[in-house]
Amino acid sequence: MRMKVSISQPHTKGFSLVEMLVYVAMLVVVATVSVASLISLSDSFQQQKARQLVVRNAVSVTERMLTDIRVAQDVDQFSSTFQATPGVLTLVNGPTTTAYSVVSGVLEVSVENESSALTDNAVTIDEIIFYLYDNTVTEFVRMQLTLSATAGSVTYTETFNAGAVLRGSYE
């Protein structure tokens, strides 16, 4: 009796080796696809985070500087560094002197020798180059700003160009 039961039952209960192989193979495929897409999703999120940081800081810095350049009367060429990085831009507007410079990767503005940071610590200013154009009637300042931000394992770097004519320089 025992022999009969043990011989006839094994085929209905449990899984065969082939079945197990198929299931494990399917599980491996599904797990690989899910893990791969999760990793790429996480990379995309980090990329997005870093990009947002770079764009947000670039916009706030550029708007601030373009506004200051537009209202400025003159550029203090002796206290400025042009065509080289890290550049320094010193603007003169009546009695007020406004200087922009990079201190260990952070863009700082100095109004009447009172310094304050314009970019947050999450971004680094890799390069800032100023260019001055003077046609004896007006002055025009261009800038090239390269920022980078790191989120997790992703580093995002972008360069922005902007420029404005000094409205106060009209003679």
Added chain:
Amino acid sequence: MRLVHIKGFTVIEILVGVSLLALIVIFTTHSLTLHFASGALVQQKTKALYLAEEGQEILRYLRDEDWNAITDLTADTQYYFAVATSTVATTTSLELIDTRYTRSFVLREAYRDANDDLVASTTGGSSIDTGSYIAEVSVVWGANSVSLDGLLTNVFDI
């Protein structure tokens, strides 16, 4: 027999469950892809708009130097900027920025009515203002573009 039917899932139940899950995954992935793509587009447009704004400022600077620099150009013709480290000029050769962004500009005749207001060229009774141009600076990259319009006027009457 009854017990077997109550326990576990039927093929249809599993199919419905898997399809629902697949739909949710597809929709989520699709909206996330759109989210990332729009983030990238925001960055590109920001960069392109600053380039276009800079283009308008370059034209203003050239206008201030010599109004003839503007009138020497042909209206409705595409020009580019030649930006060097201490001089800027207009040119007919392509300006490619960061190997991706093409910046160009077109000058259009400015039409004014009897009240000196800017109007469309098709407006009856309008005439060309010889002391003004409408400058259209465009930045094109891939299938995207931004464009900024500005009025250039011979303020110094040179």
